[in-house]
Amino acid sequence: MERYDPIKIEEKWQKIWEETKPYQVTEKPNTPKMFIAEMFPYPSGAGLHVGHVRNFTIVDVLTRFYEQQRLNVLRPFGYDTFGLPAENYAIKTGTAPQDVTKTNIDNFRKQAKRLGYAIDWSREINTSSPEYYKWTQWCFLQLFKKGLAYQKESYQWWCPEDQTVLANEQVENGKCWRCGHEVEKKKMKQWFFKITEYADELLEEIDSLDWPDKIKTMQKNWIGRSTGAEIDFEVEGGAPKITVFTTRPDTIMGATFLVVAPEYSGLEALTNDDTRETVLAYKAAAVKKSEIERQENKEKTGVFTGSYAINPATKEKIPIYVADYVLAGYGTGAIMAVPAYDDRDREFAEKFDLPIIEAELIDRDLYGTPKTTYRMRDWLISRQRYWGCPIPIAYDSEGEPHAIPEDQLPVIIPEVEDYKPDHTGRSALAKAKDWLKVEVFNEKTGQMEEMTRETDTLDGYACSSWYLWRYVSPHDSEHAWDPEAIKYWAPTDIYVGADHAVAHLLYIRFWCKFFADLGYLPFREPVKKLIYHGYINAPDGKKMSKSKGNVIDPLDVINDGYGADTLRTYEMFIGPVELDAAWDPRSVGGVYRFLNRCWALVFEKKERISDESNVVIRNKTIKKVTTDIVKNNFNTAVSALMEYVNELFKTGASNEDLVILAKLIKPFAPHLASEMLERLNADDEWPKWDEKHLATDEVEVVVQVNGKLRARLNVEKELLDDEDAIISLAKEDNNVKKFTENGIKKTIFVKKAKLVNIVA
């Protein structure tokens, strides 16, 4: 008797898929398409972890499900390869990041193939390959040409450990998202993408997206639109007027002082000989404070600048303070303080003994001009790192930036000896002296000129802001994406991931809108449906980590003899897709037993019954599994299959029963299903259910008295249409009679629930 040997059959089918390439697709104009992708992985040296497997398997289940329905399904794969881990490894060992990356990609590819994913391997992309980042640079230049990539000198988050600036989104609790070191503020000239240009559209289109509410809310909060007004305050003694932003212009009668941020540009002009020293010292201290320090100590601090402003409503003379509770990057960096209406202002007023006036409210538009501001800032994209996409810019002798012409792309990352950034604040690219010099046409002088290249590289998020579109024509050397192919495949129908709720998912929307405006994309939202799945924790419920020694390696699970099908099916069965789950080795065994039973039904139990015997459960199971997969209830889809198999064990199985089983299980356990289908001599086309076979001839009607279950009646299906007959049957039941001795007030029959409730 043949035993279920997953290792053997998985090897067999993986070899077949490698040779026949059944998942390689091309545009078929008359066939409906489906474009499904996961958030592509960063290929670490550790290889796939169980979270990757959950991510990729969700995509695979959907891919196979729609493929079995004969849709034209694009399911590509790629690697997000720029970034610090490879670079830090390079610094430590002297190995080129290019080489480390290649090794890791090879390993990831091998492991993904071992899991039997239905990937179109001809479309693999790698963000650090020159043929890819050439087009990342092209994207940058489009933004640059439209003025949406620009330079600005400002205070920025700086990670002293990684020697680079960070975007707002990359600072978590005042610490660098990569190394965990506390970040500082540093004044630098940096490149930005003007995402705020699209703030309104990014906000307003959120509601129309088929995305989890959690993510939608996070994005709305992140953009943080607030409407209010800007109000000018004249300053006594000739210093420039101060414009404040407020959401409560109606409270101006109660504004008893002004506060400006430490980084406020006109700060020094507000000081006098007596206050200058203290004010500048306060500023220096505030700027130096780490984010952690700011958060830990929320006690209000500040100093008087020495100047007074005139409240335009009351004409009163009010003092101007500098305090770090006012943020330079929001609004105008200056506020009117209304201690009677604002808790923070009150705190400050109490501490510095400033007047608190419960003044009357006035018309909002009397003294200000309406203004909308956003919490979201422009996206800082410069990184002082070696292992990133070089920014295709060169500077002339005046320090003015010029685009590297598109026909000179890609700007290849130069080879250097030492990948470490030096302490000039420039990346290791600055060490490639020959590379730094480039001849570029200067449109101002009308001449070719030797210029100096930009040494910053792009934030890795730039590379992942357009990769979904690259998948449609990954080897196109003429375009970032082919205009015809993008029309057929994009936008992405289903996108699956577990991270990047604001950053990546906001950036990709921003670029989509930008390129739609340029006419390169025929849609304005890149992702129709987003599946945001939970993490998988260790059996002890804690996060898996190398240091805790509680990491489950998916390849170990496979090689222990369970095989890829068990691993895949288990991870779909582990719980609701959106929730975190804890790994349970014993449940893995349960899933393995289930697959064994599927095998046994086909290969060990040879007696077959008639196709009619199980027609009801068969149709029910088809319906349940189909609708569950559409709703992404993968755990209950697997449960339904388990129930079906348990039933087939009890009743025996017909040939048709087994064919249906194999087809339904294929998205989860494709190797086993292929083996079963081969034996049963059937194709894998997704089955349809027939509504008329969803109920048996005899059905059970539940009888309640006062909402409590008192009897069950078995009646002919047709009798459900006869309410009076059912109710009299129910009343005749002996147990029901016992509870209705004192008379019946009312009866309720619910046909759909097959339920009678008698109110006694």
Place this chain on the structure above:
RNA sequence: GCCCAGAUGGCGGAACUGGUAUACGCGUUCGACUUAAAAUCGAAUGGGGAAACUCGUGCGGGUUCGAUUCCCGCUCUGGGCACCA
């Protein structure tokens, strides 16, 4: 502090649109097979009770013939944001 999500057996979790709470899996117990064990197969399994029955979905109220589901008020847990004027 603000916003979001959640709380169901010993455990992970099911439950359509307000209609039989605990599907499925794990664990446990018993039985079959075996010299034995493992594997496999079968049965039982929310608490109390001999049973009839009764109590049960975080807590307290409410609406309803009927509430895990809807409403009000709490508690706790997870996540996000956090001096955004």
